[in-house]
Amino acid sequence: MPPPVVQPRTAYAVWELTLKCNLACGHCGSRAGDKRNDELSPQEALDLVRQLAEVGIQEVTIEGGEAFLRPDWLDIARAITDHGMRCTMTTGGYGLSRETARRMKEAGIAHVSVSVDGLEATHDRIRGRPKSFLFCFQTLGHFREVGLPFSANTQINRLSAPELPALYERLRDAGIRAWQVQLTTPMGNGADNAWMLLQPAELPDFYRMLARIALRAREESRVALVPANDIGYFGPYDDLLFSSVGKVWAGCKAGLSVLGIHADGGIKGCPTLPAEYVGGNIRQQPLTDILESRELTFNVAAGTDEGTAHMWGYCGSCKYAAACRGGCTQQAHVLFDRRGNNPFCHHRSLELAGRGLRERVVPGTPGPGKPFDHGVFDLIEEPLNAPWPENDPHRFTYERVAWPSGWELFPIPGEHQAPAGAA
Numbered sequence: 379m380p381p382p383v384v385q386p387r388t389a390y391a392v393w394e395l396t397l398k399c400n401l402a403c404g405h406c407g408s409r410a411g412d413k414r415n416d417e418l419s420p421q422e423a424l425d426l427v428r429q430l431a432e433v434g435i436q437e438v439t440i441e442g443g444e445a446f447l448r449p450d451w452l453d454i455a456r457a458i459t460d461h462g463m464r465c466t467m468t469t470g471g472y473g474l475s476r477e478t479a480r481r482m483k484e485a486g487i488a489h490v491s492v493s494v495d496g497l498e499a500t501h502d503r504i505r506g507r508p509k510s511f512l513f514c515f516q517t518l519g520h521f522r523e524v525g526l527p528f529s530a531n532t533q534i535n536r537l538s539a540p541e542l543p544a545l546y547e548r549l550r551d552a553g554i555r556a557w558q559v560q561l562t563t564p565m566g567n568g569a570d571n572a573w574m575l576l577q578p579a580e581l582p583d584f585y586r587m588l589a590r591i592a593l594r595a596r597e598e599s600r601v602a603l604v605p606a607n608d609i610g611y612f613g614p615y616d617d618l619l620f621s622s623v624g625k626v627w628a629g630c631k632a633g634l635s636v637l638g639i640h641a642d643g644g645i646k647g648c649p650t651l652p653a654e655y656v657g658g659n660i661r662q663q664p665l666t667d668i669l670e671s672r673e674l675t676f677n678v679a680a681g682t683d684e685g686t687a688h689m690w691g692y693c694g695s696c697k698y699a700a701a702c703r704g705g706c707t708q709q710a711h712v713l714f715d716r717r718g719n720n721p722f723c724h725h726r727s728l729e730l731a732g733r734g735l736r737e738r739v740v741p742g743t744p745g746p747g748k749p750f751d752h753g754v755f756d757l758i759e760e761p762l763n764a765p766w767p768e769n770d771p772h773r774f775t776y777e778r779v780a781w782p783s784g785w786e787l788f789p790i791p792g793e794h795q796a797p798a799g800a801a
Contacts, residue, residue: 402506
């Protein structure tokens, strides 16, 4: 059997420099806190920089844990830049000083994204540290003072979702130019706190809200809303939600244009994928060989008759199957221990609601408690007007959204009204 055809990896890598972290996030998929026992040495890290450049990577985002807790992190950042790649960074922003911000710019870091997961009480609760929200905005101020371009990213769950419009205004006023939003998924700590997750049946209300934020951002032309790959798919607001990035969902890109790197040298096709997608370790194999592993080439069949062979359940018979290929691979796999059936889909939630049905996911088998682990969830399909489970105080509805004063709540283009019984 001939080896798989490997497409050039010429775009983007996300590198977990260390799992050491000064926060204790309730949604953290990597269960960051303590460093890994076998993280790459400074020499191994610099050699990996060389290999990334040789395979054609153009941009490397360094993160953690918290990247700046690794002693040689700025040496790595400088090496990335010296090898002709763009170095960017994602940080929790906790305890990052103005002097550190200045050193980051001197090392060649071109852009930083700060994680902000709700208004003050919500962010501090999710991030597990008092005053972490205040530190985030202090850090944004440091970046502005030293002239280092910055943006923000936000995890969306039942705690943060009702606060997104107000958070948009806070972040806009802090000077961000882009805002990436992504759904909290049940990986690592996120699986342990499954009560926090949005439910598939809540997606119609969530997307109505997000589309209104996108419209506001487009009208103000100050912040580009950037939905992550677990946002979508094929819903009535796509033109509005993805207008700033010109994105049309065309299936998972893990291993095609994206790489994820663990602090111990493990390589996988996307930084969000669970641990079983690691295709090899640079301590045992050169990066060029790892790129040919099955774990990094499972998307190569896209566009062929085999491109939908992995799909099952609703996704297997969906009219968008060939284009979508089950949405975000990570999102499906951490729910059901296999990819190819993703209930967190806007089109799917609306289509089922039109048939008087809704879906919920409930924890089944727990995960083993390791970095990038997951359990297995059960998928429940039930009548749209069935009673919701008792003792569920965090259920998200459109009516729970805290709209700031001055927002025009006129109908947005393509707005979908939830079917009777959805509330």
